Amino acid sequence: MRQEEFRMERPGLVKAGDPVKITERVNGSLYSYIIEPSVAMSGIFRSNERIKSKEGVVEEVKDTPRGFQVVVNFNE
Numbered sequence: 001m002r003q004e005e006f007r008m009e010r011p012g013l014v015k016a017g018d019p020v021k022i023t024e025r026v027n028g029s030l031y032s033y034i035i036e037p038s039v040a041m042s043g044i045f046r047s048n049e050r051i052k053s054k055e056g057v058v059e060e061v062k063d064t065p066r067g068f069q070v071v072v073n074f075n076e
Helices: none
Strands: 002-008 019-027 030-035 040-042 055-064 067-074
Touching: 002 030, 002 055
Parallel strands: none
Antiparallel strands: 002 040, 002 067, 019 030, 019 055, 030 040, 055 067
């Protein structure tokens, strides 16, 4: 099980237990991910840290001073 955080700008777009699909964006040897349809965005990963799964399940949504953090579990 792999767990990653994504930044979400507005509340209520996803909730715990929701299945989500992600899209990979490539910039040279760096990768980032978007929860579709443009719900939240990940940080940047190097090629050896790539997320191999294209689907996951939302574990929780955290309301932080820097915005909302969506924690997603992937079967990896």
